[in-house]
Amino acid sequence: MTVLSRYAAVVFAVLILSTFLPRFFWQAMEGQRNRVDMFYSPVNGEFLFQEQDRYGRVFYRTEHGQELDQKAFALLLPFRYARDLMRWGEMPGELHGVAIDADQLQRDVQQVRMRPTSMDGPEIPLYFVMEAASGFVDLEMPDEVMRISGSRAEFVRVPDNTIHEEKSLLFTESLAKAGFRFPAERAWANTSTRKPFDWGWFLLDAEGTLFHLMQVRGQARVRPVRKDFTPGVRYVQVEEHPGRHVFGLLVDREGRAYRMNFPDYDLRPLPMQDFNPSTMRLTWRRDPLVHQYTVEEKDALTMTITDHEDRVIRHMRMDLSPLRSGFARQSEAFFFPFRVFQSVPDSSYLTLRMVWNNDFLMARIMGVLVGLGFFVLWRWRQGIAWSNSPVDWLVIIACGFPGLMALIWAGSVPGQVKRPGRAV
Numbered sequence: 001m002t003v004l005s006r007y008a009a010v011v012f013a014v015l016i017l018s019t020f021l022p023r024f025f026w027q028a029m030e031g032q033r034n035r036v037d038m039f040y041s042p043v044n045g046e047f048l049f050q051e052q053d054r055y056g057r058v059f060y061r062t063e064h065g066q067e068l069d070q071k072a073f074a075l076l077l078p079f080r081y082a083r084d085l086m087r088w089g090e091m092p093g094e095l096h097g098v099a100i101d102a103d104q105l106q107r108d109v110q111q112v113r114m115r116p117t118s119m120d121g122p123e124i125p126l127y128f129v130m131e132a133a134s135g136f137v138d139l140e141m142p143d144e145v146m147r148i149s150g151s152r153a154e155f156v157r158v159p160d161n162t163i164h165e166e167k168s169l170l171f172t173e174s175l176a177k178a179g180f181r182f183p184a185e186r187a188w189a190n191t192s193t194r195k196p197f198d199w200g201w202f203l204l205d206a207e208g209t210l211f212h213l214m215q216v217r218g219q220a221r222v223r224p225v226r227k228d229f230t231p232g233v234r235y236v237q238v239e240e241h242p243g244r245h246v247f248g249l250l251v252d253r254e255g256r257a258y259r260m261n262f263p264d265y266d267l268r269p270l271p272m273q274d275f276n277p278s279t280m281r282l283t284w285r286r287d288p289l290v291h292q293y294t295v296e297e298k299d300a301l302t303m304t305i306t307d308h309e310d311r312v313i314r315h316m317r318m319d320l321s322p323l324r325s326g327f328a329r330q331s332e333a334f335f336f337p338f339r340v341f342q343s344v345p346d347s348s349y350l351t352l353r354m355v356w357n358n359d360f361l362m363a364r365i366m367g368v369l370v371g372l373g374f375f376v377l378w379r380w381r382q383g384i385a386w387s388n389s390p391v392d393w394l395v396i397i398a399c400g401f402p403g404l405m406a407l408i409w410a411g412s413v414p415g416q417v418k419r420p421g422r423a424v
Helices: 002-029 070-075 082-089 100-109 163-177 325-335 363-383 390-410
Strands: 037-041 047-052 059-061 109-113 144-149 150-158 186-188 201-204 210-216 218-225 234-240 247-252 257-261 266-267 281-285 291-296 298-308 312-319 338-341 352-355
Touching: 002 325, 002 390, 037 298, 037 312, 047 312, 059 070, 070 082, 082 100, 100 186, 109 247, 144 163, 150 163, 163 210, 163 218, 218 234, 257 281, 325 363, 363 390
Parallel strands: none
Antiparallel strands: 037 047, 047 059, 109 281, 144 150, 186 201, 201 210, 210 218, 234 247, 247 257, 257 266, 281 291, 291 298, 298 312, 338 352
16 A cells, blocks of 8 residues: 555656646746747838847847838838827828728728637636627626527526526527527637627537527527538637628638638638648738738748738748757757646647657657666665666656656655665
8 A cells, every 4th residue: 555655646746747847947948039020011012020139129120131210110010000100290191002091090900819729718608698789889798698508599697597588589599590400519709898899609500500699689690601611610719890891710620710701701711821720829910901911830920911802912931049949959858758738739728738758769768768877876875676666667767857756755665675785
């Protein structure tokens, strides 16, 4: 029983050490680099860069390396610095034959961000369905929630936890009439009340068909969006904007991203190459002239520019200096054969995930051998025969230095045979 307790403590210690020691290692070894942001100028068609160093100093330059001051930088980005240009009296009234109405820029410019952690996450299947046509400027959070389970939609009054039968029947019939198959697999919406209006909910039914549900003057408005979408829907980023250009962005189960246009739900594939929504951040920005797609990877920035007909105008990739050097990564493999993570890149769930360090196999093997050497030395100083507790050797081989530290912390197994020449 003592032996089992010891190895249970060793396993627990290995998990803790393999979770936190690599974090401390990278806090000490990870390099620093300046923050770089990429922009596209509709004035001259060039890419621009804004760079901030560790001391907070900001530098501006063009893609050709020409240094700019802050005002010259702002003049090349009139849609981002519209208020400043209007104050200076330098807001252009026309760019490349397109009339620019400064008063309409709030409607003409839209930006949507999508992050890997948005792809998957804990979901409470209770949906606040706001009134989309209340007649008031501000949206209000309803005092009832909808749940879709079994073969019906139910509205539950929050104050007393009772079912609103009449409204439940109304929405159930509307969903069934539109072809919705119960229950709902997933649901997406922008649940904030700080938005100009409400797009409602996009629901994925039991057969994988996407539906759009809105509440308009107390009535359910249900529309099928995609009935035969073969890749399947993985995620919908819903965004309300005064210009009503799009419903939002959609990601299918094969990793492709689309722009869902208003009002016909037309899906336009986004023109990014090798985009992986599970590891990369995406920003889509629309202005009166172009669409901008910015993809942020760990060590790279990519921007693709298209016109409003989705024809690619320009594309640029900028590789950033890696934060983790090759020596540091080999050192990690030497000390930690594997790491235990508490999350995955494309999810906000908390989990325990073990990832083996297979990038530098020789460094990993050398670390295990050195760990075994330290273990032999420790046993020699303890006067314990090498043939005792063969499981300890397996722990070192599998876990490296975290296993060695866990074994030393847990101590020796009681009753082990001392090697000759040592007092018992």
